[in-house]
Amino acid sequence: MTQPTPTASQQQIHEKLSKVRHLILDVDGVLTDGRLYFDNQGNEQKTFHTLDGQGIKMLQKSGVAVAIITGRRSALVEKRAHDLGITRLIQGREDKYTAFLELFANEPYDLENIAYVGDDYPDLQLMTRVGCPIAVPDAAHPVRERALFVTERRGGMGAVREVCDRIMHAQGTFEAALAPYLAD
Numbered sequence: 001m002t003q004p005t006p007t008a009s010q011q012q013i014h015e016k017l018s019k020v021r022h023l024i025l026d027v028d029g030v031l032t033d034g035r036l037y038f039d040n041q042g043n044e045q046k047t048f049h050t051l052d053g054q055g056i057k058m059l060q061k062s063g064v065a066v067a068i069i070t071g072r073r074s075a076l077v078e079k080r081a082h083d084l085g086i087t088r089l090i091q092g093r094e095d096k097y098t099a100f101l102e103l104f105a106n107e108p109y110d111l112e113n114i115a116y117v118g119d120d121y122p123d124l125q126l127m128t129r130v131g132c133p134i135a136v137p138d139a140a141h142p143v144r145e146r147a148l149f150v151t152e153r154r155g156g157m158g159a160v161r162e163v164c165d166r167i168m169h170a171q172g173t174f175e176a177a178l179a180p181y182l183a184d
Contacts, residue, residue, distance in 0.1 A: 008148050016132045016148060017170035020064060021113040024100065024126065025160060027070035027077050029119035030136060033156035046076045049156055055164030056084050062173035069099045071122055097125040117163055118143055119155055134163055 008016075028034050031052060037045040056066050067088035068081055074091065081089045093099040096118075112131035116123070119139035127133035127146055135147035136155040144150050151159040168174035 013149050013166075014170045016112075017115070017167050019113050020115045020132055020167050020171070022065045022067065022109065022115070023059065023163065023167065024067045024069055024114060024116045024130075026096075026116075026118045026120075026123050027068060027074075028072060029139070029155045030117050031068075031077075031080070031156065031160060033154065034119065034138070044074055044076065046074065046080075047156060048080055049158055049161070051158040052156075052160035052164075053080075053084055055161035056086070058177040059164040059167060060085060062168050062171065062177050064167060064171075067103055069093060069096050069103070069126070071096075094122040095125065096122055097129060100126050115163070115167065117151075117160060 025031055028036070031048055032046050037047075039045065060066055065088070066084075066086050068077065068086055069090045070077060070092075071094040072092065077091060078089065088103050090099040090103060110131075111129055114130040115132035115134060116126050116130045117134045117136070118124070118127050119136050120143060121140060123143060124146060127135075127143065133147050135144045135150045136159045137144075137150055137152070138154055139147070139150070151162045153159040153162050165174065168177055
């Protein structure tokens with residue numbers, strides 16, 4: 001399948017990313033490559049990319065909150081979220097919009113300030129409502145069609161890092177986030 005023609009200009013994407021205050025992520029196909037691994041005892045295994053983790057930590061330090069809403073339940077996802085300082089996590093829910101409403105039940109929000117990265121049909125419930133819907137390149141075609149933009153990197157292969165970096169560049173926080181890693 002070919003990539004859809006982007007409907008948003010780079011300027012429009014930049015403007016929407018500059019307003020993002022919350023980044024919400026799916027897991028399978030976004031933070032992972034989407035494949036499910038099980039050993040002979042039925043234990044699940046997942047592979048996460050370190051680039052994504054570093055991007056998430058930098059984005060959070062820049063002032064953008066990160067949350068996870070995923071359709072599957074996994075202790076591995078809980079551990080990964082904990083390791084990255086992500087305190088907003090809802091698992092085992094394909095009703096992504098309802099889960100989102102639960103996450104933000106006690107906090108004011110503006111859907112225009114929310115970015116969501118997804119790859120499959122259940123993600124459309126939330127993607128079609130937020131101001132900055134984002135898809136990975138191997139997402140289902142209807143998901144890519146409804147995204148503001150499609151990342152260059154695949155899910156589980158640095159796509160989330162790409163999103164984090166783009167948000168920080170749009171908000172003018174990237175250089176400050178990078179500064180601690182540069183030599184004096």
